[in-house]
Amino acid sequence: MRCPWNGDIMRKTYLATLLAACFLSACGGGSSSTPETPPAVVQPTQPTEPAKPRFARQISFGDSLSDVGTYAVGTVKTLGGGKFTINGGATAEIWVEQLARQLSLAAPCAAQTGLGGDAQMGFSVPVTDHAGCFGYAQGGARVTNDVGPTHKSTGSPLGALTVPVAKQVSRHLERSGGKFQADDLLLVMAGGNDLLYELQLLRAEAEAAGAAAGQRAFDNSLARALATGAPDPDALVADILAAMASQRAIAGSSNEQVIGTGVGIAIFGTGNLDLLDIAVVASMVQQALAEGEGAGKAAVPVYIQGKVPTLVGAMVKAGTELAALVKNQMLANGAPYVLVNNLPDVAGTPSGRAMDAAVQPLVKAMAEAFNEQLRIDLASEPRVLLVDAYALTQEAAANPAAFGLTNVTETACDLSVEKNRLQSSLACNASNLKPGDVSRYAYADGEHPTPFFHNVLTNRVLEEMKKKGWQ
Incomplete structure (x- = not known):
């Protein structure tokens, strides 16, 4: 004859044991005679140098x-x-x-x-x-x-x-x-x-600027010298400069012709017959040339700087x-x-x-x-x-x-x-x-x-x- 009480006890004990085993297995708990395998160690990736280009x-x-x-x-x-x-x-x-x-x-x-x-x-x-x-x-x-x-x-x-x-x-x-x-x-x-x-371009422009400055200084120096002793020197200087500029504008005019024009205006304006002496005028021209050369040289760096x-x-x-x-x-x-x-x-x-x-x-x-x-x-x-x-x-x-x-x-x-x-x-x-x-x-x-x-x-x-x- 089966004893129902004892069977119930055995059945309940078995189920409890089975559930506990399943729970521990699912959760990773419990103990085992076989040790767990440790996770693999990931080695850091070594940086690689970029490939050097191959030129064709x-x-x-x-x-x-x-x-x-x-x-x-x-x-x-x-x-x-x-x-x-x-x-x-x-x-x-x-x-x-x-x-x-x-x-x-x-x-x-x-x-x-x-x-x-x-x-x-x-x-x-x-x-x-x-x-x-x-x-x-x-x-x-x-x-x-x-x-x-x-x-x-x-x-x-x-x-x-x-x-x-x-x-x-x-x-x-x-x-x-x-x-x-x-x-x-x-x-x-x-x-x-x-x-x-x-x-x-700069060299050409600077040379032109220097030449123009030198020409102006030459003309002004000569005109002032020629107008010495005139009743109104400033007015005569203006007349001499205008006459020289007009002569220079004529194609083919020489420096001698330009200077001669200025001398003629000066003699008329001053009555100074000493200006007929070539040596007297030559001295004035030499002084004017020196002033013109100095002014021309000074104008070049000024132009360049600008x-x-x-x-x-x-x-x-x-x-x-x-x-x-x-x-x-x-x-x-x-x-x-x-x-x-x-x-x-x-x-x-x-x-x-x-x-x-x-x-x-x-x-x-x-x-x-x-x-x-x-x-x-x-x-x-x-x-x-x-x-x-x-x-x-x-x-x-x-x-x-x-x-x-x-x-x-x-x-x-x-x-x-x-x-x-x-x-x-x-x-x-x-x-x-x-x-x-x-x-x-x-x-x-x-x-x-x-x-x-x-x-x-x-x-x-x-x-x-x-x-x-x-x-």
């Missing part, structure tokens, strides 16, 4: 500092020239060529060659575009303006093409379907000709334009790597050192304004590497030996017309170098580096590329 093409835009042979045609080629440095031999490379070799890229070649100058002198050579060549930089090129130094419209017999950087970039985009490739390295260096062109805001503003504009080309025509069209060299210290070149003391501070201010605008406009662009060529040239000038340079103030090339028909590094080679060892001079001519100094720039560029992770 080098494309250069700019001016003579990057020109690999636009004008190596006609008489220029016959003279053994073609690049703005010491030409000839395997060592006659400029920085874009040296950089391409260091990066194991194809040697750069000029995208366009030709000259538009005097045909009788051999400077008229048809313009030819070269497929597969990406050296667009041209001697004399400005940032956006078509007319640079030695362009035919300036009266230069050379007739340099001076295609501006803006059109150089447009030409490449037209040839490449409007886009840059993912493995292109773009090189940009310009602005120097904008500065030099403005200086050419033009400082205009010329600095022109270089700010050029810097803005170049930065806009980098951003809107290069980066916006897929350029992955754009290396921009700023403007070197133009005032520190042989030509800059030879400038008038009133001009040198202006040249520095112009270059620094251009560079500062470039820096501001390109600072936030991660695909742009801005190399400070200005600082490099200043460092080299201050301590030449640190860069292996032996001379930073003189030109390696003999620029006399007897030795160098173009009086430029464009036609400089071993046949017209100065005597002695000039292999470590900084400058070939007044503005352009020797191959050795180009190599100094190349090394600085490579250093900055490495810091940027591009090497």
